[in-house]
Amino acid sequence: MYSWSALIENIKKFGTGFAGNWFTYLLQFVLFAIVYYLIFKVLKYNKATKFIGLTIFFVLFSGIAFAFSPDINSGYLILVIAMVALLVFTMFHTEIKRSLLDAGTKKKSKAEPVTVTGVELIMDEIVRAVQNMSKSDIGALIVLSNDNLPEGIIESGTVINAKITSQMVEAVFYPKAPLHDGALVIEGNKLYAAGCFLPLAQDERLPKEMGSRHRAALGVTMVASVTAIVVSEETGIISIVKNGAIKKKYADATDIKEALSDYYWSDLTAEAN
Numbered sequence: 499m500y501s502w503s504a505l506i507e508n509i510k511k512f513g514t515g516f517a518g519n520w521f522t523y524l525l526q527f528v529l530f531a532i533v534y535y536l537i538f539k540v541l542k543y544n545k546a547t548k549f550i551g552l553t554i555f556f557v558l559f560s561g562i563a564f565a566f567s568p569d570i571n572s573g574y575l576i577l578v579i580a581m582v583a584l585l586v587f588t589m590f591h592t593e594i595k596r597s598l599l600d601a602g603t604k605k606k607s608k609a610e611p612v613t614v615t616g617v618e619l620i621m622d623e624i625v626r627a628v629q630n631m632s633k634s635d636i637g638a639l640i641v642l643s644n645d646n647l648p649e650g651i652i653e654s655g656t657v658i659n660a661k662i663t664s665q666m667v668e669a670v671f672y673p674k675a676p677l678h679d680g681a682l683v684i685e686g687n688k689l690y691a692a693g694c695f696l697p698l699a700q701d702e703r704l705p706k707e708m709g710s711r712h713r714a715a716l717g718v719t720m721v722a723s724v725t726a727i728v729v730s731e732e733t734g735i736i737s738i739v740k741n742g743a744i745k746k747k748y749a750d751a752t753d754i755k756e757a758l759s760d761y762y763w764s765d766l767t768a769e770a771n
Contacts (some may be wrong), residue, residue, distance in 0.1 A: 617687075617762050620662050620687055620762075621758040621759070621762065623662055623664045624640070624662065624684075624727075624758060625751050625755055625758070626664040627664035627665075627667035627668050628667075628727060628729060630664065631668060632729050632734040632735070633734065635730075635731060635732070635733070636668070636671055636672070636673065636729065636731065637671065637678075637730065637731030638667075638682070638711075638727075639682065639696075639711045639714060639715060639726060640727040640728075641683045641684065641694075641718060641724050641726050642684050642724055642726070642727070642757075642758070642761040643683050643684065643685050643722070644685065646722050646723065646724070647683065647718070647722050647724065648722070651695070651718070652683065652691050654680070654695040655680050655681070655683070655692055655695070656677060656691060656692055656693050657690065658670075658691060658692050659688055659689070659690060661688070661689070662684065662688065662689055666689055667682065670682050670689070676693070677692040678693075679693070680692065680693035680696075681694045681696050681718070681726075696715070697714070697717035697718060698713040698714055698717045699713045699714075699716035699742070700717075701716075709730065709731070711728050711729075711730070711731070712728055712730075712737065712739070712744070714726075715737070716742055716744070719739050719740055719741055725739070725740045725760070725761055726738070726739040726740070727739075727749075727754065735747065736748070736750075736754065738757045745757075
């Protein structure tokens with residue numbers, strides 16, 4: 499049972515042990531500090547603000563349990579169990595991992611706010627570009643982001659910060675263009691970055707005929723709450739991907755506009771509420 503007497507006793511044990519083994523304690527502290535620094539650095543790099551908070555909670559909880567534990571070995575066991583549970587919690591549950599990675603990271607868009615009419619025009623431009631590329635069998639991958647993608651994805655491409663027009667979208671994916679193989683990231687009313695490389699979904703159950711663009715769309719929507727629009731280079735088929743699954747195959751203009759409406763009127767406007 500946890501008690502204040504156990505805490506006092508543990509403090510005495512720690513003091514006695516530290517006096518005789520100060521170098522070992524110091525080395526352990528330095529090693530733990532390095533490990534947690536690297537963990538927080540990776541999480542911060544991936545904008546996992548809520549994940550950092552959860553990690554700190556587990557560490558503090560384990561520390562308190564350790565301090566009040568009458569058996570010092572049980573304190574170590576609690577710390578190990580907490581860290582293993584956190585690892586399993588994040589590595590084997592895609593939906594939970596996605597919500598932890600991007601929860602609390604939605605910021606104001608880098609683009610200036612636009613009017614309702616402006617948003618309608620932007621959606622028309624994107625729909626026109628996607629349909630034109632579909633008719634010409636030009637492969638494309640467009641990611642609708644609200645500044646919640648890991649920095650590594652943006653840094654893998656080229657920031658263009660250009661106005662959204664059908665001509666610009668089609669120019670990015672023109673087969674001889676240098677950035678056509680990567681993904682185009684849209685943030686608000688801007689074509690923010692092009693030629694971005696995305697994590698590929700590795701699920702063996704996926705059809706073998708599914709190309710790298712579709713796997714990339716599935717992969718990025720597994721790690722961030724974004725929507726991806728894919729145009730198949732082989733067939734011209736348009737697919738809409740969200741939450742790690744293809745929500746609509748053989749998408750038409752209405753389907754594309756519905757996905758864009760969800761993005762502009764749900765995801766982005768939620769930031770202002």
